[in-house]
Amino acid sequence: xxxxxxxxxxxxxxxxxxxxxxxxxxxxxxxxxxxxxxxxxxxxxxxxxxxxxxxxxxxxxxxxxxxxxxxxxxxxxxxxxxxxxxxxxxxxxxxxxxxxxxxxxxxxxxxxxxxxxxxxxxxxxxxxxxxxxxxxxxxxxxxxxxxxxxxxxxxxxxxxxxx
Amino acid sequence: xxxxxxxxxxxxxxxxxxxxxxxxxxxxxxxxxxxxxxxxxxxxxxxxxxxxxxxxxxxxxxxxxxxxxxxxxxxxxxxxxxxxxxxxxxxxxxxxxxxxxxxxxxxxxxxxxxxxxxxxxxxxxxxxxxxxxxxxxxxxxxxxxxxxxxxxxxxxxxxxxxxxxxxxxxxxxxxxxxxxxxxxxxxxxxxxxxxxxxxxxxxxxxxxxxxxxxxxxxxxxxxxxxxxxxxxxxxxxxxxxxxxxxxxxxxxxxxxxx
Numbered sequence: 001x002x003x004x005x006x007x008x009x010x011x012x013x014x015x016x017x018x019x020x021x022x023x024x025x026x027x028x029x030x031x032x033x034x035x036x037x038x039x040x041x042x043x044x045x046x047x048x049x050x051x052x053x054x055x056x057x058x059x060x061x062x063x064x065x066x067x068x069x070x071x072x073x074x075x076x077x078x079x080x081x082x083x084x085x086x087x088x089x090x091x092x093x094x095x096x097x098x099x100x101x102x103x104x105x106x107x108x109x110x111x112x113x114x115x116x117x118x119x120x121x122x123x124x125x126x127x128x129x130x131x132x133x134x135x136x137x138x139x140x141x142x143x144x145x146x147x148x149x150x151x152x153x154x155x156x157x158x159x160x161x162x163x
Numbered sequence: 164x165x166x167x168x169x170x171x172x173x174x175x176x177x178x179x180x181x182x183x184x185x186x187x188x189x190x191x192x193x194x195x196x197x198x199x200x201x202x203x204x205x206x207x208x209x210x211x212x213x214x215x216x217x218x219x220x221x222x223x224x225x226x227x228x229x230x231x232x233x234x235x236x237x238x239x240x241x242x243x244x245x246x247x248x249x250x251x252x253x254x255x256x257x258x259x260x261x262x263x264x265x266x267x268x269x270x271x272x273x274x275x276x277x278x279x280x281x282x283x284x285x286x287x288x289x290x291x292x293x294x295x296x297x298x299x300x301x302x303x304x305x306x307x308x309x310x311x312x313x314x315x316x317x318x319x320x321x322x323x324x325x326x327x328x329x330x331x332x333x334x335x336x337x338x339x340x341x342x343x344x345x346x347x348x349x350x351x352x353x354x355x356x357x358x359x360x361x362x363x364x365x366x367x368x369x370x371x372x373x374x375x376x377x378x379x380x381x382x383x384x385x386x387x388x389x390x391x392x393x394x395x396x397x398x399x400x401x402x403x404x405x406x407x408x409x410x411x412x413x414x415x416x417x418x419x420x421x
Contacts, residue, residue, distance in 0.1 A: 060341050065339075
């Protein structure tokens with residue numbers, strides 16, 4: 001839960017915005033309540049064993065805003081995603097995007113179909129924060145890519161061993 | 164002669180009142196400013212005229228000189244932004260095309276003498292602060308100028324923002340969105356540093372991380388050679404900001420204990 005604690009303490013804009021409690025401010029400058037929910041109660045913060053063959057790790061960064069995102073998925077032999085964990089250091093929208101993503105998919109095929117537009121729509125992200133949802137989509141792709149590589153390596157090794 | 168000149172003032176001023184566009188109309192202004200030059204050349208000093216006309220003439224001078232700085236001033240050849248009119252010392256509105264480097268009178272290079280920058284900044288703010296002016300237009304212009312000088316100073320002071328601004332001037336900027344070519348080892352290192360910062364319990368640990376970030380930023384500043392260096396600096400600068408926040412939070416917690 002270190003990530004959660006860190007997320008709460010590190011990011012001040014949400015705190016500031018909550019303090020501006022006048023309705024006009026809420027309409028103009030506030031984070032959407034779904035983003036706030038994911039930020040305050042993020043789902044699946046943590047890490048999985050990077051070395052395990054069933055775990056795919058996606059590590060992505062957005063240089064313009066300096067956000068870093070790590071997404072890990074654990075897949076069983078049937079291609080079902082049994083666990084997903086994330087760690088994001090960045091703005092509230094980035095944290096919410098990655099938290100939402102770990103909730104959204106339960107099968108590899110589903111994971112492949114997730115688009116950043118789905119994430120943005122679900123969280124009602126403003127245009128200026130759309131790149132956060134893009135980052136989350138790229139993190140999924142990176143995690144899946146890593147998993148596939150590991151699986152391929154595993155198969156190659158198995159073939160070598162049998163010969 | 165005198166009455167004819169007076170007539171010209173009244174006619175032109177009326178035109179100006181009724182059609183503000185005439186202010187930027189080159190033809191009209193060049194007429195007015197040539198009249199202005201004639202005034203000097205002929206040695207006619209309108210200020211010595213009777214009171215009722217002086218106020219009228221002064222307001223005319225100010226309208227003209229703002230325009231003449233933009234269009235006619237010798238100084239503007241190098242696009243040097245002028246803060247005050249040379250003739251009557253009236254505050255000028257900010258020059259649209261001026262870069263921060265021009266505003267702060269610095270060479271357009273990444274290497275910057277921050278001491279000199281600071282001195283220029285203080286000097287400018289001393290003369291441009293809105294509290295120095297009483298007239299409404301002057302106050303308004305000085306507010307814009309003052310805010311612009313603040314922005315220019317803040318941008319040019321830090322190497323990262325200075326570098327990003329220089330890229331912006333050339334039409335380049337760091338791409339928004341994921342950096343697909345990023346080194347995974349570098350990203351992992353960033354995650355570790357962020358994690359360590361989260362878990363830091365004491366001021367000393369936080370301070371240590373802050374110091375290492377400063378070192379990294381200093382090294383990168385010295386090795387600036389391409390756009391991606393700025394991207395790396397951005398990550399470290401973000402962590403440095405988080406270090407500052409964490410330190411202030413730790414201080415707050417300490418204070419509440421006593």
